[in-house]
Amino acid sequence: xxxxxxxxxxxxxxxxxxxxxxxxxxxxxxxxxxxxxxxxxxxxxxxxxxxxxxxxxxxxxxxxxxxxxxxxxxxxxxxxxxxxxxxxxxxxxxxxxxxxxxxxxxxxxxxxxxxxxxxxxxxxxxxxxxxxxxxxxxxxxxxxxxxxxxxxxxxxxxxxxxxxxxxxxxxxxxxxxxxxxxxxxxxxxxxxxxxxxxxxxxxxxxxxxxxxxxxxxxxxxxxxxxxxxxxxxxxxxxxxxxxxxxxxxxxxxxxxxxxxxxxxxxxxxxxxxxxxxxxxxxxxxxxxxxxxxxx
Amino acid sequence: xxxxxxxxxxxxxxxxxxxxxxxxxxxxxxxxxxxxxxxxxxxxxxxxxxxxxxxxxxxxxxxxxxxxxxxxxxxxxxxxxxxxxxxxxxxxxxxxxxxxxxxxxxxxxxxxxxxxxxxxxxxxxxxxxxxxxxxxxxxxxxxxxxxxxxxxxxxxxxxxxxxxxxxxxxxxxxxxxxxxxxxxxxxxxxxxxxxxxxxxxxxxxxxxxxxxxxxxxxxxxxxxxxxxxxxxxxxxxxxxxxxxxxxxxxxxxxxxxxxxxxxxxxxxxxxxxxxxxxxxxxxxxxxxxxxxxxx
Numbered sequence: 001x002x003x004x005x006x007x008x009x010x011x012x013x014x015x016x017x018x019x020x021x022x023x024x025x026x027x028x029x030x031x032x033x034x035x036x037x038x039x040x041x042x043x044x045x046x047x048x049x050x051x052x053x054x055x056x057x058x059x060x061x062x063x064x065x066x067x068x069x070x071x072x073x074x075x076x077x078x079x080x081x082x083x084x085x086x087x088x089x090x091x092x093x094x095x096x097x098x099x100x101x102x103x104x105x106x107x108x109x110x111x112x113x114x115x116x117x118x119x120x121x122x123x124x125x126x127x128x129x130x131x132x133x134x135x136x137x138x139x140x141x142x143x144x145x146x147x148x149x150x151x152x153x154x155x156x157x158x159x160x161x162x163x164x165x166x167x168x169x170x171x172x173x174x175x176x177x178x179x180x181x182x183x184x185x186x187x188x189x190x191x192x193x194x195x196x197x198x199x200x201x202x203x204x205x206x207x208x209x210x211x212x213x214x215x216x217x218x219x220x221x222x223x224x225x226x227x228x229x230x231x232x233x234x235x236x237x238x239x240x241x242x243x244x245x246x247x248x249x250x251x252x253x254x255x256x257x258x259x260x261x262x263x264x265x266x267x268x269x270x271x272x273x274x275x276x277x278x279x280x281x282x283x284x285x286x287x288x289x290x291x292x293x294x295x
Numbered sequence: 296x297x298x299x300x301x302x303x304x305x306x307x308x309x310x311x312x313x314x315x316x317x318x319x320x321x322x323x324x325x326x327x328x329x330x331x332x333x334x335x336x337x338x339x340x341x342x343x344x345x346x347x348x349x350x351x352x353x354x355x356x357x358x359x360x361x362x363x364x365x366x367x368x369x370x371x372x373x374x375x376x377x378x379x380x381x382x383x384x385x386x387x388x389x390x391x392x393x394x395x396x397x398x399x400x401x402x403x404x405x406x407x408x409x410x411x412x413x414x415x416x417x418x419x420x421x422x423x424x425x426x427x428x429x430x431x432x433x434x435x436x437x438x439x440x441x442x443x444x445x446x447x448x449x450x451x452x453x454x455x456x457x458x459x460x461x462x463x464x465x466x467x468x469x470x471x472x473x474x475x476x477x478x479x480x481x482x483x484x485x486x487x488x489x490x491x492x493x494x495x496x497x498x499x500x501x502x503x504x505x506x507x508x509x510x511x512x513x514x515x516x517x518x519x520x521x522x523x524x525x526x527x528x529x530x531x532x533x534x535x536x537x538x539x540x541x542x543x544x545x546x547x548x549x550x551x552x553x554x555x556x557x558x559x560x561x562x563x564x565x566x567x568x569x570x571x572x573x574x575x576x577x578x579x580x581x582x583x584x585x586x587x588x589x590x
Contacts, residue, residue, distance in 0.1 A: 015580040023576075036576065043579040047586045080552040083545040089538065098540055107583060129533060 017084050018111040027066045027117055030249040033273060035117060041245065041273050042114040046107050048282055049243045053110070055127040057088050057101030059238050060113060061120035067247035074118070077102050085109050088128040092236070103128060119245045122238035125192075131235070135186050135291065137195045138239055139203070140229040142179035147212070147226055149178065153262045155213055155226040156180045158206055160259065166295045171287050174268045176246035176254040181239060187291045192235045198294050199230035242284055245273060256284035340476050341450055342423030344459065344485060344492075351459055352450040353425070355476075355494065359444055364550055419480045425494065427472040433486050436469060440482075440497040447485065447492040456492065463487050 023036040042049070063071035077087045077100045086103040104110050104121070113121060125136040139159055143152050156172060159182055163170045171183045186195065203215025206228065213226050220227040232239060240246065240254045248269075255271035258281070340355040368377045381390045397414065398406030449456035463469065469486035474494070481496040506512060518526070 015577060015584065020576070039576060040579050043576065043583050046583045050587075077545075080549045081545050082549065085545070087543070089541045089543075100543060107580075107587060111580075 016111050017082070017108050018115055020111075020115055025066075025117075027063060027119065028249070028251045028273075029066050029068055031251060033251050035115070037273065038117075038119065038245065039111065039114045041277060042110055043107070044277055045243050046110055049121075049241065050104070050107070050110065051288060052242045052284075053104040053121065053123060055103060055105065055129060056123040057090065057128055057131070058104055058113075058241075059122040060102065060116065060118035061122060061247070062116055062118045063120075063247050064117045066117075067119060067249065067251070071119075071247060075099050075101060078116075082112065085112060090128075090131060094236070101128070119247045121241045121244040123241045124236060124238055125233065126235070130188070132192070133188060134190055134192055134195055134233065135188070136239070137184040137186055137199060137294070138232050139182040139199060140175070140179060140232050140239075141182065142175075142220075142227050142229065144221060144223055144225050144227065147224055149267055150264050151212070151226055152178070152180050153264070153266070155206075155210075155228065156182055156262065157259075158210060158213070159202070159228065162202055162206060168292055168295070169290060171256065171284055172259060172262065173242055173254055173256040173284070174252070174271055176240060176244070176252040176268060176271070177248065178268065180262075181254070183239075183287070185287050185291045187293055190294060192233055195294060196230055196233040199233050203228040203230050243276065255279075256282065256287075258283045338448075342421075342425060342474075343450075343452075344427060344447070344470070345424045346427045346470070349455075351455045352452040353447040353456065353492070354450045356446045356448060358446045358493065362544070362547055364547075364554075418478045419475045421475040421478070425472060425474045425483065425485065427470040427485070429471055430463075430466070430468040431471050431484075433463075433467055433469040433484075436484060436486075439503055442481070442496040442498055444488075444493050444495045447494050460487055460490075460492055463492075 020039065023034065023039070025035045027033055027035050027038055057075075060074040061071055062074055063069060065071075075092070075095075077085065081087070081102070084106070086105060086109070087100040088103050089098055089100050091097075092099045102109070102113070104113060124131070125134045125138060126132065127135065141152055141155050141159065143149065160170050160172070163182075163184065168184050171185070173181050173183070175181050200215065207213050207215045212224065213228060214220065214222060215228045215230065217229075217231060219225065220229065231237075242254060242256050244254050246252045246254060250269045251273040252268055253271050253273060253276040255276055257271075261283075338354040338356050342353065342355075344351040344353055369375060370377055381392075381395065382388065383390050397409045397411075399409065400406055447456075459470075463485075464487045469484045471482070471484050474481055474483050474496075482499065483494050483496050485492055485494050487493070
């Protein structure tokens with residue numbers, strides 16, 4: 001016993017500094033997916049995920065007792081965070097104290113996050129060095145029953161057309177739950193209030209012409225509507241990271257898609273821990289170099 | 296040098312018999328470990344700041360403490376603390392303090408012997424004065440010379456103290472001089488920090504190696520202007536205010552968490568992955584590391 005305790009950092013033959021634990025713990029009870037499967041997913045997907053996490057303050061959504069439980073959000077690096085994990089200290093007005101956000105710039109940190117059973121990884125829309133300057137514009141499109149994912153796709157296409165008319169090149173991903181995220185990478189120099197106003201104006205424009213689309217928070221739960229949420233464009237608000245797992249029964253993934261992939265009949269569940277890992281394409285591979293102006 | 300203090304050996308023997316049972320108690324979970332800053336230290340020296348004919352009586356308090364954990368070395372078999380003894384290098388016999396004398400090694404194995412009285416005679420005498428010679432710009436001081444900081448508090452001299460504090464603060468100056476305590480003479484600066492006069496002891500000149508003596512620094516290439524401009528831009532972009540809170544001690548937090556766990560009676564076992572589990576993870580890690588380093 002005593003001898004084992006001295007090994008503070010057991011590595012897998014020098015490949016990672018992370019101390020892996022409870023690998024056979026089932027984290028998705030409906031499909032029997034274990035922590036090892038989750039670790040394998042994040043390790044294999046690391047080359048795709050890491051660019052989107054780089055320098056962004058993270059919110060970890062941890063599920064120590066597996067998907068299907070509520071889990072808990074963690075913005076503050078937990079006690080025992082190892083020295084190789086970078087953090088970013090920021091005064092949080094909502095919490096009324098300083099928060100030490102985890103920054104994931106390395107494979108080791110990603111493996112550490114997965115080992116914490118943080119199935120979901122959420123990022124801010126700005127980087128730590130330029131916390132007040134968003135570099136992503138986000139439209140979060142969600143359906144209210146009986147609207148379906150087909151209607152979400154239709155709404156997303158309308159948003160995309162409007163953005164296209166303004167000379168912008170929007171990118172799309174599944175949220176991994178019921179909706180879609182449309183993201184436009186931005187040039188430097190925007191403010192959150194500026195991009196929020198832009199998103200709100202565009203949403204109102206669309207809602208005016210399309211009765212089943214709403215863009216006001218007060219209408220967001222109206223039955224039979226599709227809500228274009230512009231409010232996520234705010235300092236400190238987060239978006240589930242591209243290629244993050246979701247704590248859904250089917251272990252879905254928030255998956256970057258080509259616009260052509262959004263055909264009727266496509267479902268968010270089609271993109272999950274098993275299918276995404278073998279996808280050959282990375283539709284967002286150029287997003288970080290395609291930074292655009294808000295007209 | 297006779298003092299009333301116990302020798303380290305005696306101190307050890309008084310505690311050796313106590314073996315506390317391991318405390319097992321549940322502590323309420325706090326969200327993050329409290330960082331308790333160093334508490335006000337006790338006063339260990341009193342005297343006065345002397346500027347020409349002016350005296351400002353002050354007491355000196357410790358201000359800096361090391362937060363490393365005072366782990367004791369134990370005998371693994373019976374859990375008893377080990378004590379250190381001075382052992383003669385020739386016959387292996389334990390030598391009591393009374394039979395010791397100081398020696399300065401002139402050549403290997405050859406010593407000049409100094410009797411306690413000889414050394415005591417040349418010790419600088421303390422006259423309970425912090426002698427100020429001149430006032431310098433605080434920002435002109437280089438931290439390479441800084442050793443330890445102490446808080447000065449007024450010793451029935453609030454008005455004189457306040458006057459010196461305000462004068463230094465408004466001029467951005469620090470007082471440079473010398474002080475002798477614990478039989479050692481130090482160069483010091485007295486400067487303003489956090490609403491107090493703070494005394495910082497400095498290294499002597501010969502205690503610091505001047506970096507220009509390193510051969511590789513004598514022929515540094517002159518950077519191209521474009522490169523320099525780029526480097527300066529990066530520096531400017533990453534510029535900000537320094538906050539010590541940006542650099543928490545993760546190892547310290549990890550040790551605290553470990554202590555908490557052990558106090559709570561939790562067994563701390565680091566498990567190594569089973570071989571077949573490790574194999575899949577190892578392969579994934581190897582491939583991802585190869586992909587990432589190939590980028």
